[in-house]
Amino acid sequence: MKTRIIRALLRLYPANWRREYGGELTHMLLARPLTASIVGDVFRNALWQRLRAAEISTLVGLGMLLVMLNGFIWNIIAPSPYGSESSMLLQDFGGLNLYILLLVGCGVWTHLRRRGKLDQSGLAAVKISFLAGIPIMLAGALMVSGVLGVIVLGPGDIPSTFHQHGFTYTYYDATLRSCWIRVQDPTAPLKAVQSTTCPPAPLGVLLAPLFTLPASYLWGMLGGLLGRWIVRRGRPVSA
Amino acid sequence: MARKPKTGPASDPELLILSSLASGPKHGYAIMGDVEAFAGVTLGPGTLYTAITRLVEKKLIAPESDSGRQRPYRLTAQGATDLTEQLNAMRRVATAGLRRLRPA
Numbered sequence: 100m101k102t103r104i105i106r107a108l109l110r111l112y113p114a115n116w117r118r119e120y121g122g123e124l125t126h127m128l129l130a131r132p133l134t135a136s137i138v139g140d141v142f143r144n145a146l147w148q149r150l151r152a153a154e155i156s157t158l159v160g161l162g163m164l165l166v167m168l169n170g171f172i173w174n175i176i177a178p179s180p181y182g183s184e185s186s187m188l189l190q191d192f193g194g195l196n197l198y199i200l201l202l203v204g205c206g207v208w209t210h211l212r213r214r215g216k217l218d219q220s221g222l223a224a225v226k227i228s229f230l231a232g233i234p235i236m237l238a239g240a241l242m243v244s245g246v247l248g249v250i251v252l253g254p255g256d257i258p259s260t261f262h263q264h265g266f267t268y269t270y271y272d273a274t275l276r277s278c279w280i281r282v283q284d285p286t287a288p289l290k291a292v293q294s295t296t297c298p299p300a301p302l303g304v305l306l307a308p309l310f311t312l313p314a315s316y317l318w319g320m321l322g323g324l325l326g327r328w329i330v331r332r333g334r335p336v337s338a
Numbered sequence: 339m340a341r342k343p344k345t346g347p348a349s350d351p352e353l354l355i356l357s358s359l360a361s362g363p364k365h366g367y368a369i370m371g372d373v374e375a376f377a378g379v380t381l382g383p384g385t386l387y388t389a390i391t392r393l394v395e396k397k398l399i400a401p402e403s404d405s406g407r408q409r410p411y412r413l414t415a416q417g418a419t420d421l422t423e424q425l426n427a428m429r430r431v432a433t434a435g436l437r438r439l440r441p442a
Contacts, residue, residue: 120387123366126408127383130367140382147388 101133108138111145113152155212156205156223160230163201167192167234175247178258178269186271192231193311202227202315206322207329214330217323224319225312232308238268239305249298270299349379351389352398356413356421359399365408366390393417 105128109121124141131137150158170189179185192198205227206220213219241247248267252258258269358364358372366386374380381389390411393399398417402410413421 116391120391123408124383124387127366127370127386131383137382137384141384144382144384144388148391 101129104133104138105129108141108145111142112148115152116148154223154226155208156226157230159201159205160227163198163227163231164233167231171234171238174269175266178252180258181252181256181271186269189235190271192235193228193308193314198231199318202318203322203325206319206324207326208322209319210323210326211329217320217327220323220326221316221319224315224322228312228315229308232311235308236305239301239303239307241266242268242301242304249301251298349377351381351385352393353421353424354379354381355386355389355393355411356398356417356424359411359413360418360421363402363410363412365410367408369411 105125108128109117109125112121128137128141167189170185173179173185174189187195202224205223209220209223210217238247242249246266249270250267251270251272253272354373354377355369357376358369361372364372366383369390370381370383370386390399394401394411397414398420399411400414402412
């Protein structure tokens with residue numbers, strides 16, 4: 100049992116670190132009683148080593164994931180008023196100027212660090228975008244499974260709270276749209292009805308972040324190009 | 339018995355490891371025991387190896403050639419200089435602080 104716990108703890112460290120110090124740490128852990136505080140100490144330090152070894156894109160992506168998760172939780176507990184920045188963050192995070200700058204910046208950084216092909220910069224941006232999209236995909240998965248309901252807010256509508264409607268995801272919609280719905284008689288043909296309550300399709304929400312990935316790749320590549328330009332400018336001109 | 343320092347430079351794992359290695363090369367387990375004996379601080383295994391990793395990266399300590407599963411570490415010349423500077427700075431602060439605490 101003890102050996103199994105130690106092996107699991109060691110697996111939390113990055114592979115390079117394990118190769119260098121894994122044997123020594125294992126030896127030390129085997130020689131002492133494995134108390135909760137020692138397990139906690141090793142666990143905490145393993146996470147720290149992971150963070151130190153992580154690529155900048157992973158760190159930025161995890162940061163974005165936390166921001167989006169925070170927005171997602173607040174959307175359910177206390178939805179923000181229509182038109183606020185936090186509602187835009189959840190619905191159009193791929194189109195926000197700051198987010199695009201982040202992707203381009205990461206592309207620049209990746210190229211300056213690795214000096215490799217441009218696709219590495221593109222892939223770094225894709226990684227950020229994917230991680231940032233996880234809370235949205237989570238919302239989609241909860242909608243598909245029926246755990247999360249949807250309320251659509253138009254301009255002027257008052258946000259509903261968690262206490263009034265249970266687990267509800269608030270979606271902000273600026274336009275009156277036509278929905279194809281079946282009215283009363285299930286055998287009747289579908290009719291187009293003007294409605295403000297067209298909820299987004301759960302599957303659409305689930306897959307939406309994946310559709311932002313190609314654009315993120317291009318923003319990252321653009322950053323890589325900028326990085327290449329910076330490198331060329333910095334290099335002394337040969338005679 | 340002196341109170342164990344919980345925070346501040348006297349409980350900094352890197353400083354404690356450097357001070358321990360000042361008396362000669364030691365492997366991880368011996369460093370841990372030594373630090374406990376001279377400073378009253380118990381370093382967790384994870385904390386110890388995180389600090390060792392940083393010190394090796396900064397070239398302040400270096401592993402000796404492999405000897406079984408426990409590699410001894412030694413203080414490098416750069417590490418000795420760094421430790422001397424840190425301890426001298428601490429002594430200056432400690433002397434000034436203690437002098438000011440003394441009633442006039």
